Amino acid sequence: ERRSETAYVYKPQVKINDWEPRNEVWGKNFPREFQSYRQTAQRDFKSKYNGNVMIDMLEVDPRLVVLWAGYGFSKDYNQGRGHAYAVEDVRNSLRTGSPKNENDGPMPSTCWTCKSPDVPRMMNQAGIAEFYKGKWARLGGEIVNPIGCADCHDPETMNLQISRPALIEAFERQGKDITKASHQEMRSLVCAQCHVEYYFNKEIVEGAQYLTFPWDNGYTAEKMEAYYDNRGFSDWTHALSKAPMLKAQHPGYETYMTGVHAARGVSCADCHMPYKSEGGQKFTDHHIQSPLNNVANSCQVCHRQETAQLLKDVFERQDRIIENRDKLEELLVRAHVEAKKAWDLGATKEQMQGILMDIRHAQWRWDYAAAAHGASFHSPVEIGRTISTGITIAQEGRIKLARLLADLGFNEEVPYPDISTKAKAQEFIGLPMDKLNEEKEEFKETILPKWDEEARKREDAWGVSYN
């Protein structure tokens, strides 16, 4: 077998140990891949809806604050940027709060799972369920390297590998064997470790917030909804409507799987990590980003249309989806506010029961369509379908609300709140933003330097072994 020879044509500069989390160390052996990886730190491209700049989604669209009232996302939510920022962003987010010690803060340690190649290292050290136990702050000094080589590669062979148990377990529960995945499938599955909907299952191991992908019935909004409904699971109770809510987090892989590119065998890497030529050498571009910043190497490998036409194709699909997604968002704000009004007027739990389930289901569908920022291009027909069903359900809920409100003696339109800015919306739902921001500043000044110091010491001790 001379098949794998090319993999060893390179002269390795350094030895890369198992669980090596430091991207710079891998970079010594693979300078091109590393250089391009480093470009994920760029902040210079904004497309119509995405790009690598920091986009404060709550500012762009303050309705989100109301939809997430009572949940961390109403404090802070940004459109994701490059992999190089993964650790920085999870540290800075108001969602992770301002823990004062390792047992403090709103988030569990599971939140680290998709942010760093230190994760496989820690999982190996402590065990999977142990990793998922305790608070997020507990691992602050351990997890410092942003997403990188060890998340996707085997250091011996450089083969693509699955380093996160949640994906393997999800496949198992579906009766599929991930080790049988083809090379081409692996070029998407490495992404499916993170760009997927998830929840924390507290019933698997006592005390662990066990990372779980809700795929047992399938990938569509309805199939995952049924999964959660059957388990009586909810992420939080809405502050206004008291509905038992679900949060969809970036179901990128799931929605991609329902689109035509997946059906034709086109992988995530084909568009987000195309081949690149530099100095007569070809390699995989590790500058993972919006393909709209790189149409020539991505789309145009398969499509001969001009760049302008391909951009138009993407924007046209996004526009057609987002028009109705925005509408659904407005309807959901109304539903929450109307439900609150009903409670205020003395509605009973029995009367509200069906209405709250409608709100739960409609918002789940909206989030399924919105949370994966590529979905309106990855699978526009399916996303459009999902939004339509969401609109129907939201409006059914509002019809029931209209009848209930009339019963309770209020038979007119409930006024739409003034939520024209993020600040107004956060005030409307009663968030003490000044306090949250102050505490975060203090956390950054006092706790973060300690974490970094701890990490520096550890990594210095490892050193680098040159060949």
Added chain:
Amino acid sequence: ERRSETAYVYKPQVKINDWEPRNEVWGKNFPREFQSYRQTAQRDFKSKYNGNVMIDMLEVDPRLVVLWAGYGFSKDYNQGRGHAYAVEDVRNSLRTGSPKNENDGPMPSTCWTCKSPDVPRMMNQAGIAEFYKGKWARLGGEIVNPIGCADCHDPETMNLQISRPALIEAFERQGKDITKASHQEMRSLVCAQCHVEYYFNKEIVEGAQYLTFPWDNGYTAEKMEAYYDNRGFSDWTHALSKAPMLKAQHPGYETYMTGVHAARGVSCADCHMPYKSEGGQKFTDHHIQSPLNNVANSCQVCHRQETAQLLKDVFERQDRIIENRDKLEELLVRAHVEAKKAWDLGATKEQMQGILMDIRHAQWRWDYAAAAHGASFHSPVEIGRTISTGITIAQEGRIKLARLLADLGFNEEVPYPDISTKAKAQEFIGLPMDKLNEEKEEFKETILPKWDEEARKREDAWGVSYN
């Protein structure tokens, strides 16, 4: 110039006169095209939603009867079949009624416009506006040949041509010159003479139901809706809800134009009239039909996927669209019934105004999505978008209705009528079907033979001039 020589490589058997409506005569010169054209009379293929068999849509989906209450379509509506049936079907439809003489019947002569190559002949004889005057029965003896060669071809050169003024006029009003159309565009524009949304404008020429395409603002549902709204036009007043309704008729070209195949220059003929090889000759397959009965020659010219996969692609898109289209249909039935309830309880015109416009707009969008039977494949993203907006509007109307009904003292769900079969639905809206069917039978027995006889005499007199 020897350019056009090939056009004469064939030995013409007969001379084809201008306005020759008889397809058999053309067929003498072009036997392959004619033989394949004749196959449009086949009734042997049923796909998931379409095909060439007779599909009684009111039986398949009795809700349609309610949506069209007060309008001809509630009596009779079939999914279109092959071109060879165009004349037979318009004669047999209950929509054209049972005229006793040439000044009788519910339909204007304009109804013939898209059914036969006798139409250009008659338009040339009488003039365009004259053609559109009077009743449908007036031209019964003149229009007998089903859609055929003279509708699309120039008899001299066999070039594609536009034989219907409505398309030329619509282009002119859009500021476009149809004579500048490319060869490839013509391969769709010949279809756009008929597979388009239309209405009868009574304000162009006194006494004429002037065939007009409402494209002045554009091809989307919203753009055409604005066209009609601005003119205060409505096709009929709904029998239950009294809403001023619009009927969308097969906006096939318009919806196709919003899809990716049109964007890539793929024409109607590419899929519905692919090239065919027979006995060492290649020619355009004039068996216009569902491409799903001919995937190899149509789709697979461009797509390498297996037939099963391509069929799956089509069905998947259709399913995803039709799920929500069906839902919207149900919501519209509810809206009509609820509106009737409101009238019954004494609602005023002022109270109903906004609600009726919602019903009009929502049903227009539903029809835009449903009437062109290919649309859910031709342009699934845009059709999905349109249906979503339709659902929002229908439900807004129903929220207003809920409040109005509560005001009028009725604060509960209005029961959904039992319309589980076509017969029940037609009874529900009060159609005297037995009478209509009896009259039609008589019309077929007494009037149709006269029309045929008149035509036979005329055509016998023309003869055929062999070379």
Added chain:
Amino acid sequence: MREFIKKLLPPNGWQVPVVILLGIIIGLGLYIFRISNASSYLSDNSETCINCHVMNPQYATWVHSSHREVANCNDCHVPHNNVLNKYYFKAKDGLRHATIFTMRDEPQVIFIKEEGKEVVQQNCIRCHEKLVTDNAGIARFETSKHFRMERSCVECHRETPHGRVNSLAAVPNAQIPKLETVVPGWLDKIMNKSKK
């Protein structure tokens, strides 16, 4: 630099004929341009080729192929490695075609010449290079890159874009664009009349 100039020059065997041909072209230039609509031959428009009816079968099959929207005749049949070579090849080929055609010597079934085949092959690779060389693409096909690059593409892709059946007799009624009568005279007449 010398490498560059060398690249611009036509292949060895053709350098002499080129000089002669250039002479002829310059000599008869104006005259030919006027009578033959020659300016159109400089374009890449596929319609140019069907100025000759013998090209109709190829036009008809091409216009029904998936390449219609993405590749015109010259994209495949003229070298694209440099500009000079492109027009040199065009001139050479065009003159031969014109001569044969003028002498009414055209065969019923045209076959591509070896040299033309090589041009076509290079053009397939020119457009599809990424697809046939990048490892993502290769992963999708059974055959290896090596195996495919060394054989003629058309060996496998026999039907791309003209198909196997494309003699003059095979497409007797092939429609070629001559769209001056999209709106027939009679309709034009009565429409104008009804407007006034």
